[in-house]
Amino acid sequence: xxxxxxVTNLTLDGVMQAPGRPDEDRRGGFxxxxxxxxxxxxxxxxxxxxxxxxxxxxxWTYESFHAFWPNQTGSPFTEVLNNIxxxxxxxxxxxxxxxxNSTLLKGxxxxxxxxxxxxxxxxxxxxxxxxxxxxxxxxxxxxxLVLLFHPLVLGTGRRLFNDGGAFAxxxxxxxxxxxxxxxxxxxxxx
Numbered sequence: 001x002x003x004x005x006x007v008t009n010l011t012l013d014g015v016m017q018a019p020g021r022p023d024e025d026r027r028g029g030f031x032x033x034x035x036x037x038x039x040x041x042x043x044x045x046x047x048x049x050x051x052x053x054x055x056x057x058x059x060w061t062y063e064s065f066h067a068f069w070p071n072q073t074g075s076p077f078t079e080v081l082n083n084i085x086x087x088x089x090x091x092x093x094x095x096x097x098x099x100x101n102s103t104l105l106k107g108x109x110x111x112x113x114x115x116x117x118x119x120x121x122x123x124x125x126x127x128x129x130x131x132x133x134x135x136x137x138x139x140x141x142x143x144x145l146v147l148l149f150h151p152l153v154l155g156t157g158r159r160l161f162n163d164g165g166a167f168a169x170x171x172x173x174x175x176x177x178x179x180x181x182x183x184x185x186x187x188x189x190x
Contacts, residue, residue: 002117003143004056006126006133007045008160009036011150015157016130019150024064025158032154041148041182043076052084053122056113058132059090065127066099087116087124089132110139117141130160138166140189145170149183 009019018025019036026033036042057065065081072078086102089109097104105112113136116124126133136142147160170187177183 002054002119002121003051003123004113004117004126004136004141005049005052005123005144005146006142007042007049007146007148008126008128008130008133009041009148009150010160011035011152011154011157013153013155014159014161015154016128016160017158019128021068024068027158028156030157032157035152035154036148036150039150039178039180039182041150041178041180041184044176044178044182045146045148045184049123049125051123052125054085054087054124055081056087056089056116056124056126056129056132058109058129059088059093060131061128062086062088062090062093062097062099062102066102070099089113109135110141113141114139130158133160134162134165137168143188144173145187147185147187149185151181 008016010016017030018033020034022033024033069078069081082100086099087105088097088102089105089112093104095104109132169190171190172185173188174186
């Protein structure tokens with residue numbers, strides 16, 4: 001059985017919106033895009049992705065990644081992101097998906113992802129995709145959360161965990177701090 005692993009950048013106040021680039025996600029008038037880039041912590045979280053053989057996205061994050069990554073040069077992530085199988089949970093997208101190795105999972109995310117977990121393979125990793133993560137947490141489908149806590153408080157922006165979300169008791173299974181003060185903490189359901 002495959003595991004679903006979430007890997008996401010967060011500020012200390014829980015903001016996950018637009019960590020990579022200033023223009024990545026301006027929804028709600030967000031003006032702090034690119035806040036995680038100076039910390040370069042994703043490279044140090046790489047061991048969390050060593051067992052990954054597929055990615056899972058919600059619609060918005062998939063479209064954002066597809067608009068940026070296929071044509072990037074000089075990044076160690078470009079080839080991996082272009083070649084790895086990508087699954088997109090969406091009720092609004094229509095196929096075929098244009099980014100190589102992308103498969104649309106139609107219908108309710110909990111049902112389609114539960115089916116994906118039961119298939120052969122290694123870990124399926126979710127980057128970002130807050131709405132999808134919250135949906136899968138309500139259905140108890142998340143096997144691990146790798147949270148990269150950056151030493152920033154933005155005071156505004158979309159958060160990973162909103163009020164009214166699913167209750168989850170978690171246990172810390174690993175943690176380390178980067179040289180720039182990012183805490184990488186891995187949690188599994190208790």
